[in-house]
Amino acid sequence: MFEYQLGIDFAKTLDKNDPLALYRNQFHIPKDDTGNDLIYLCGNSLGLQPKTTKQYVNQELEDWATLGVEGHTEARHPWLPYHEFLTESMAKVVGAKPIEVVVMNTLTANLHFMMVSFYQPTPQRYKILIEADAFPSDKYAVESQLRHHGYDDKEAVILWKARKGEELLRYEDLEQILENHGHEIALIMIGGVNYYTGQYFNLKQITNLGHKYGCKVGFDCAHGAGNVALNLHDSGADFAVWCTYKYLNSGPGSLAGAFVHERHAHSKTLNRFTGWWSHNKQTRFKMRDAFDQLPGAEGWQLSNPPILSMAAIRASLDMFNQVGIEKLIEKSKMLTGYFEFLINALKNEHIKIITPKNQEERGCQLSIQVKTADRSLHEKLTNAGIICDWREPDVIRCAPAPLYNTYQDVYNMVEKLKNILNE
Numbered sequence: 388m389f390e391y392q393l394g395i396d397f398a399k400t401l402d403k404n405d406p407l408a409l410y411r412n413q414f415h416i417p418k419d420d421t422g423n424d425l426i427y428l429c430g431n432s433l434g435l436q437p438k439t440t441k442q443y444v445n446q447e448l449e450d451w452a453t454l455g456v457e458g459h460t461e462a463r464h465p466w467l468p469y470h471e472f473l474t475e476s477m478a479k480v481v482g483a484k485p486i487e488v489v490v491m492n493t494l495t496a497n498l499h500f501m502m503v504s505f506y507q508p509t510p511q512r513y514k515i516l517i518e519a520d521a522f523p524s525d526k527y528a529v530e531s532q533l534r535h536h537g538y539d540d541k542e543a544v545i546l547w548k549a550r551k552g553e554e555l556l557r558y559e560d561l562e563q564i565l566e567n568h569g570h571e572i573a574l575i576m577i578g579g580v581n582y583y584t585g586q587y588f589n590l591k592q593i594t595n596l597g598h599k600y601g602c603k604v605g606f607d608c609a610h611g612a613g614n615v616a617l618n619l620h621d622s623g624a625d626f627a628v629w630c631t632y633k634y635l636n637s638g639p640g641s642l643a644g645a646f647v648h649e650r651h652a653h654s655k656t657l658n659r660f661t662g663w664w665s666h667n668k669q670t671r672f673k674m675r676d677a678f679d680q681l682p683g684a685e686g687w688q689l690s691n692p693p694i695l696s697m698a699a700i701r702a703s704l705d706m707f708n709q710v711g712i713e714k715l716i717e718k719s720k721m722l723t724g725y726f727e728f729l730i731n732a733l734k735n736e737h738i739k740i741i742t743p744k745n746q747e748e749r750g751c752q753l754s755i756q757v758k759t760a761d762r763s764l765h766e767k768l769t770n771a772g773i774i775c776d777w778r779e780p781d782v783i784r785c786a787p788a789p790l791y792n793t794y795q796d797v798y799n800m801v802e803k804l805k806n807i808l809n810e
């Protein structure tokens with residue numbers, strides 16, 4: 388059984404033996420005023436920039452400059468099928484088949500488009516179940532879908548809540564909700580990894596449970612993609628959406644992903660919004676043909692996509708392909724396990740990790756709850772060169788990303804935390 392040890396030497400040894408150590412140098416690491424690397428633990432909000440991104444984006448700028456409209460077919464990576472260059476790698480990252488995955492739009496937009504298809508209320512079955520502390524954008528999207536269909540956005544939302552005095556959600560409570568209300572629930576929509584607690588849910592278990600009661604099941608995997616092994620295909624979920632600017636390092640506001648399970652790939656009955664990019668590629672430019680649905684997730688696209696953003700995603704996915712999500716997760720578990728060990732060794736009553744202890748129920752993020760919601764702790768950490776975030780009401784989120792964070796990052800962070808707590 389592997390045991391972590393205290394002391395900087397141990398961190399150095401772990402870094403020395405880290406098979407992914409070389410990847411850090413492939414990123415731009417933000418620096419402080421004196422030119423020293425900041426300790427960046429915010430990859431759960433915005434991932435860092437791979438050094439190759441500029442090259443990938445520049446290539447498209449150059450091809451646009453030299454080719455103009457011809458670039459759609461003649462660019463080194465032609466723009467018409469550009470999204471296809473991302474599909475296979477993205478499918479690997481989220482554990483799906485290529486036909487189930489597409490990169491398009493942005494996250495909340497994709498969530499809406501998926502709900503257009505998978506939230507089909509009837510007078511008997513019209514409610515949507517979400518986790519009580521869902522990310523606000525998800526909650527607002529769900530509420531607006533309910534209003535759009537003429538339902539009361541308070542009455543028609545069912546919340547899966549933590550028990551009093553607890554932070555994490557329990558499956559037995561979800562089972563109870565479904566036993567009581569399953570027949571009224573049209574859609575279960577859960578954040579695959581909760582943004583606040585870092586709790587990673589068992590997608591398959593939730594999907595099976597939902598399907599048993601006749602509900603559709605979808606996940607927002609913004610905090611899961613590139614962070615945990617989502618295995619979306621095996622989960623059986625009807626749909627999933629995620630962004631690419633967190634663990635997938637594709638840049639602020641970059642395009643998002645969508646997954647639609649293979650069993651819906653050829654559906655002609657699902658309601659959906661369409662555009663010319665959901666139409667058969669072979670006849671798209673004949674322009675006058677009647678609409679002919681593309682099969683698979685691609686059939687949910689609307690518009691020709693922004694190539695510059697896709698180029699940045701391609702740069703990042705090429706690195707993920709090289710490393711492999713399994714290797715990445717292996718390091719992630721070691722790194723976050725080490726982080727947890729060091730924090731717990733502080734034995735400080737002022738802070739408490741609320742993220743699950745079980746590695747299978749979390750990704751790389753640890754959410755540190757601060758007693759009396761003392762926000763000054765976060766400010767002091769920031770002043771000490773640690774980039775992490777504060778989420779209301781009382782949590783500091785830290786996410787060591789295995790591609791660019793080191794064991795020494797984590798060690799130094801906890802040393803600084805210790806000094807601040809002992810001030």
Ligand SMILES: Cc1ncc(COP(=O)(O)O)c(C=O)c1O
Pocket residue numbers: 493494495496522524525578582607609610630
């Ligand atoms: C779970 C979750 N949902 C939705 C969003 C909002 O995404 P966007 O602004 O990309 O639509 C985020 C992060 O910003 C998120 O973490």
Ligand SMILES: Nc1ccccc1C(=O)C[C@H](N)C(=O)O
Pocket residue numbers: 431432433582609640
């Ligand atoms: N896209 C952003 C733009 C501005 C500020 C934050 C974000 C985030 O992504 C927040 C993140 N979703 C979170 O889990 O808090």
